[in-house]
Amino acid sequence: MALSIKIVLGHTLDTANITKNALAREAKVRPNLIYDLCEGKTKRLDLDTLNNIINTLRSMTGNDYSLTDVLVYGPEDK
Known part of the structure; x- marks a missing residue:
């Protein structure tokens, strides 16, 4: 079984009720970067x-976010 790194930022944003644009604005990154991350294009x-991005999520929500809230390593999707 092959393993791969998956981007789960979109799910994290949905759970935290944060828009992609709001995260981009607060993190001072291009909105296209956040959209590409959420769509798995990066x-x-x-x-x-x-x-x-992780520090901005923490400051926007007051919750303790970590690397696994943005990326996960697991079985490759077929």
């Missing part, structure tokens, strides 16, 4: 940007 993600 192949590379800068670690500083990833850190910024």
Whole structure:
């Protein structure tokens, strides 16, 4: 069974009731980056940007978000 990294940011935003545009604005990143992440179109993600997204989620909600709220490693979708 092959494993892969999946982006689950869209699910996290839905659960937190945060829009993609609101996250992009607060994190000071391009909205297209957030949309591409949520749609699984991103192949590379800068670690500083990833850190910024997680810290912004924390500051927007007051909840303790971590890497697994943005990325997961699991079985590859077929």
